[in-house]
Amino acid sequence: MTITKAATHVTQNEALVFERSQTGRRGYRLPALDVEETALDELLPAELRREDDLEGVPELSEPDVVRHFTRISTWNYNIDLGLYPLGSCTMKYNSRLNERVARIPGFAALHPLAPEEDAQGALEVMYELQRHLAEITGLPGVSLQPAAGAHGELTGVMMIRAALDARDGTSSDEAQRRKVMLIPDSAHGTNPASAHLSGFTVKTIRSTPEGLTDLDNLRELCASGDVAGLMLTNPNTCGIFERNIKEICAVVHEAGGLVYMDGANMNALVGVARPGDMGVDVIHLNLHKTFSTPHGGGGPGSGPCCCTAELEPFLPVPRVTSGGETGDTRFALEYDRPQSVGRVKAFYGNFGMHLRALAYILTHGNEGLREATEAAVLNARFIAAGLADTFDSPFDSPPMHECLFTDKRQSRKGVHTLDIAKRLIDYGFHPMTIYFPLIVSGAMLIEPTESVGRAELQQFVDAMKEIAREAVEDADTVLNAPHTTRIGRLDEAAAARKPVLRWRPAERAAGA
Amino acid sequence: MRYIPNSPEERQEMLRGLGLGSAEELFDSIPPDVVLKRALDTPAALSESELLERFEAMAAKNAAARRPNFLGAGAYTHYAPTIIDSLIQRSEFFTAYTPYQPEISQGTLQAIFEFQTLVCQMTGMDVANASMYDGSTAMAEAVLMAERVTRRQRVLVSPAVHPEYMRVSETYVAHAGIELGRLGFDEESGRTALDPAALDKTVAAVVVQSPNFFGCVEDVKSFADAVHAAGALLVVVVTEAASFGLLRSPGACGADIVVAEGQSFGVPVSFGGPYVGLFATREKYARQIPGRLAGIAYDKEGRRGFVLTLATREQHIRREKATSNICTNEGLIALAATIYMTTMGRRGLQEVAAQCAQKAAYARRQLAALEGFSLPYSAPVFNEFVVRAPSDAAGLLRKLATEHDVTGGLALSRYFPERPNDILVCVTETNKRADIDALVAGLRQT
Numbered sequence: 001m002t003i004t005k006a007a008t009h010v011t012q013n014e015a016l017v018f019e020r021s022q023t024g025r026r027g028y029r030l031p032a033l034d035v036e037e038t039a040l041d042e043l044l045p046a047e048l049r050r051e052d053d054l055e056g057v058p059e060l061s062e063p064d065v066v067r068h069f070t071r072i073s074t075w076n077y078n079i080d081l082g083l084y085p086l087g088s089c090t091m092k093y094n095s096r097l098n099e100r101v102a103r104i105p106g107f108a109a110l111h112p113l114a115p116e117e118d119a120q121g122a123l124e125v126m127y128e129l130q131r132h133l134a135e136i137t138g139l140p141g142v143s144l145q146p147a148a149g150a151h152g153e154l155t156g157v158m159m160i161r162a163a164l165d166a167r168d169g170t171s172s173d174e175a176q177r178r179k180v181m182l183i184p185d186s187a188h189g190t191n192p193a194s195a196h197l198s199g200f201t202v203k204t205i206r207s208t209p210e211g212l213t214d215l216d217n218l219r220e221l222c223a224s225g226d227v228a229g230l231m232l233t234n235p236n237t238c239g240i241f242e243r244n245i246k247e248i249c250a251v252v253h254e255a256g257g258l259v260y261m262d263g264a265n266m267n268a269l270v271g272v273a274r275p276g277d278m279g280v281d282v283i284h285l286n287l288h289k290t291f292s293t294p295h296g297g298g299g300p301g302s303g304p305c306c307c308t309a310e311l312e313p314f315l316p317v318p319r320v321t322s323g324g325e326t327g328d329t330r331f332a333l334e335y336d337r338p339q340s341v342g343r344v345k346a347f348y349g350n351f352g353m354h355l356r357a358l359a360y361i362l363t364h365g366n367e368g369l370r371e372a373t374e375a376a377v378l379n380a381r382f383i384a385a386g387l388a389d390t391f392d393s394p395f396d397s398p399p400m401h402e403c404l405f406t407d408k409r410q411s412r413k414g415v416h417t418l419d420i421a422k423r424l425i426d427y428g429f430h431p432m433t434i435y436f437p438l439i440v441s442g443a444m445l446i447e448p449t450e451s452v453g454r455a456e457l458q459q460f461v462d463a464m465k466e467i468a469r470e471a472v473e474d475a476d477t478v479l480n481a482p483h484t485t486r487i488g489r490l491d492e493a494a495a496a497r498k499p500v501l502r503w504r505p506a507e508r509a510a511g512a
Numbered sequence: 513m514r515y516i517p518n519s520p521e522e523r524q525e526m527l528r529g530l531g532l533g534s535a536e537e538l539f540d541s542i543p544p545d546v547v548l549k550r551a552l553d554t555p556a557a558l559s560e561s562e563l564l565e566r567f568e569a570m571a572a573k574n575a576a577a578r579r580p581n582f583l584g585a586g587a588y589t590h591y592a593p594t595i596i597d598s599l600i601q602r603s604e605f606f607t608a609y610t611p612y613q614p615e616i617s618q619g620t621l622q623a624i625f626e627f628q629t630l631v632c633q634m635t636g637m638d639v640a641n642a643s644m645y646d647g648s649t650a651m652a653e654a655v656l657m658a659e660r661v662t663r664r665q666r667v668l669v670s671p672a673v674h675p676e677y678m679r680v681s682e683t684y685v686a687h688a689g690i691e692l693g694r695l696g697f698d699e700e701s702g703r704t705a706l707d708p709a710a711l712d713k714t715v716a717a718v719v720v721q722s723p724n725f726f727g728c729v730e731d732v733k734s735f736a737d738a739v740h741a742a743g744a745l746l747v748v749v750v751t752e753a754a755s756f757g758l759l760r761s762p763g764a765c766g767a768d769i770v771v772a773e774g775q776s777f778g779v780p781v782s783f784g785g786p787y788v789g790l791f792a793t794r795e796k797y798a799r800q801i802p803g804r805l806a807g808i809a810y811d812k813e814g815r816r817g818f819v820l821t822l823a824t825r826e827q828h829i830r831r832e833k834a835t836s837n838i839c840t841n842e843g844l845i846a847l848a849a850t851i852y853m854t855t856m857g858r859r860g861l862q863e864v865a866a867q868c869a870q871k872a873a874y875a876r877r878q879l880a881a882l883e884g885f886s887l888p889y890s891a892p893v894f895n896e897f898v899v900r901a902p903s904d905a906a907g908l909l910r911k912l913a914t915e916h917d918v919t920g921g922l923a924l925s926r927y928f929p930e931r932p933n934d935i936l937v938c939v940t941e942t943n944k945r946a947d948i949d950a951l952v953a954g955l956r957q958t
């Protein structure tokens with residue numbers, strides 16, 4: 001197997017769309033107005049109308065627009081181009097079939113406030129997806145409303161708040177409320193941010209030298225008596241399955257708390273193990289990770305919440321329910337849920353993502369879902385084995401769907417994780433997740449997913465080994481990488497000191 | 513499974529290479545008592561053609577998607593130029609992720625920077641972020657930001673803000689120590705009534721929507737002075753982004769934070785999502801803004817590029833002290849909105865807005881002339897308005913749908929049981945005169 005490096009190729013320079021604009025160009029045509037025109041002053045008094053004539057907004061022809069966005073698109077790495085091994089992001093293949101499904105006019109042109117009896121197909125999609133997610137997680141209560149992972153997480157911890165208050169009779173008794181949310185030091189930053197927004201005080205649990213939640217530390221923290229719950233990722237952010245998960249959940253439950261699981265890493269578990277069977281009370285899923293709805297350059301996501309029957313009354317409203325076969329309304333939106341945490345978003349969630357996720361589940365079938373999990377873990381193991389001799393691995397436990405290495409050996413030569421990541425770009429790969437989890441110095445978290453063949457995995461392993469060799473023999477090449485991109489490393493510190501966050505007309509002359 | 517490149521035979525070889533006898537052994541670190549010992553009870557795999565048939569059959573049950581409709585209230589049917597969908601389906605855009613590595617994400621980053629600029633232009637503000645989940649969560653984040661800026665805990669919200677937006681804010685502030693109060697409503701004009709006496713030193717912000725939920729254009733400027741005199745922030749909510757093409761920008765009216773639903777900019781109604789929240793504010797509050805921000809940066813050679821910046825506000829660094837728990841934005845939808853604003857351009861945005869207003873004015877005149885129907889509010893409108901029917905609105909609209917195949921608007925009783933006869937009608941540039949006439953004729957006959 002030879003290592004192929006990326007080569008530089010033709011990339012057009014392209015200014016900002018504002019700099020391309022020419023007065024008088026048009027990229028649209030509307031049908032002529034077909035009603036009698038009313039004088040503008042009669043419609044709206046002048047003081048309510050715009051005065052700036054939308055100055056500065058671009059004026060472009062249709063080919064201008066197509067060329068502009070096509071050109072800038074070529075500056076992006078993407079899944080269809082190759083391995084995109086961002087740990088905890090699950091950058092798997094995004095099927096074109098699912099895109100087609102989401103664009104069926106009967107769904108895309110359906111207004112969210114259409115009467116329920118005229119939107120039965122959409123409600124059926126949501127109801128069916130809820131059922132399948134309940135089966136996959138082993139948690140029967142499902143809401144599809146949260147719009148992203150962090151949003152689902154917020155919903156989940158708010159449900160814990162509401163459930164505890166209902167149980168303990170502390171809904172209106174701020175002083176008596178359980179306040180402490182336990183979060184491992186390896187957790188994603190959204191976990192403490194969501195807990196804080198839900199009124200919890202965050203206490204951090206240590207990890208063991210094996211990369212697992214420290215049970216003794218957990219017991220100590222639980223002994224305080226004020227524990228509301230635990231937020232746990234499993235497999236955790238080190239890519240390791242928390243083998244004491246049942247005991248962890250039992251300890252928290254005995255202390256009177258509830259367990260929230262961050263479902264970011266569900267791609268390691270689908271069809272193999274279910275959070276509901278582990279003792280988890282509520283979980284969010286990332287449809288854009290595990291169920292392959294496109295990442296879209298950073299959203300839209302979708303973060304459904306799945307919970308136990310006991311927590312179901314606290315799910316957001318409205319719920320999508322099946323009300324039997326009477327008349328033309330089998331599926332309905334149910335609002336009368338007095339214990340619900342309320343709404344977390346207008347309407348019913350990112351329905352377009354629900355369609356894609358259901359299409360993913362039905363295309364795979366139950367066997368295919370498990371097959372994908374096996375293939376994802378196998379691919380991560382393949383990389384872990386391939387790199388074991390070259391890079392330092394902080395933990396001995398076998399990885400699940402992602403593997404964790406550090407720059408410990410390379411940093412002795414002055415080459416750090418960031419440099420290795422940038423150098424990977426020259427080999428044609430998107431870098432892995434770097435410097436996360438925070439508990440591991442110089443972390444490199446690699447998640448290949450199931451969507452990559454072994455030849456490409458081997459190329460990645462070879463590239464990493466080659467970079468390790470370069471770090472010793474030719475460190476400068478690594479330290480100054482990337483060498484093949486249209487721009488080099490950008491001065492992010494300077495950008496943050498004097499932020500320029502928008503284009504202004506005055507910059508036209510000064511611009512590139 | 514056709515999405516998995518390695519064949520079963522290849523996977524067997526890989527397992528052997530790792531010294532494993534079977535795929536089950538990959539999961540040896542999971543204790544046996546939590547391993548699922550049966551197949552998932554989800555359906556067996558469907559082929560491509562079978563799958564499409566299933567979804568087409570479900571889509572066919574959505575009768576409302578096929579009818580001319582006059583529904584707005586936070587989601588609007590507008591024309592979207594064809595190139596939007598074709599461009600956002602480029603692999604480089606839709607299969608990329610958050611631009612963590614700027615050297616190979618310049619397309620996404622430049623598009624975000626352009627989006628931020630366009631949002632500033634639309635809203636008349638200085639700074640905008642890379643987007644929020646939608647308009648409703650953007651409003652909730654604005655409420656939280658007002659508390660951070662002013663260190664005050666009371667926020668007064670207009671009763672003419674979208675009821676679902678209000679519900680979302682209530683959820684978000686439930687544990688944030690913020691109290692949501694209500695402003696008054698003038699039943700004659702259909703506008704928010706602000707009693708300056710209510711504005712004391714405890715008020716962090718006043719939130720008004722314009723055009724408001726009932727379609728009336730608020731006199732935003734008239735609120736600004738009183739709000740600022742009390743040391744509070746003025747938050748303006750816009751659910752119909754097409755109105756930016758005609759109405760005075762919230763920035764020009766004195767807003768401190770502007771949040772909007774951007775769905776009108778080329779995004780399908782798609783039963784409520786995914787949409788895109790716009791969030792803009794004044795320069796001085798840039799470091800209090802939630803969510804992602806792209807900014808200009810230069811490399812060693814002095815070449816201009818773009819990076820995510822001011823990350824010290826964000827959860828991955830600040831953890832529980834972050835300005836928000838939001839982790840991403842609505843990237844692809846923000847891109848669609850960017851392409852929409854660029855394609856329609858300065859003149860197209862104005863023409864769409866003008867056509868919406870003209871057609872709504874036509875429909876409003878026709879409906880008001882119907883016997884027994886009236887217009888309860890006197891304030892100027894953009895493209896939505898309330899018409900009061902002589903009988904129960906929900907029943908009337910049901911008959912209109914079944915007998916005349918028109919979705920005639922929204923029965924306001926859905927949100928306001930005390931308004932049984934009111935219909936919220938929305939007209940956009942996509943509603944043909946013939947559709948409007950059919951709506952009017954249908955209501956005359958029912």
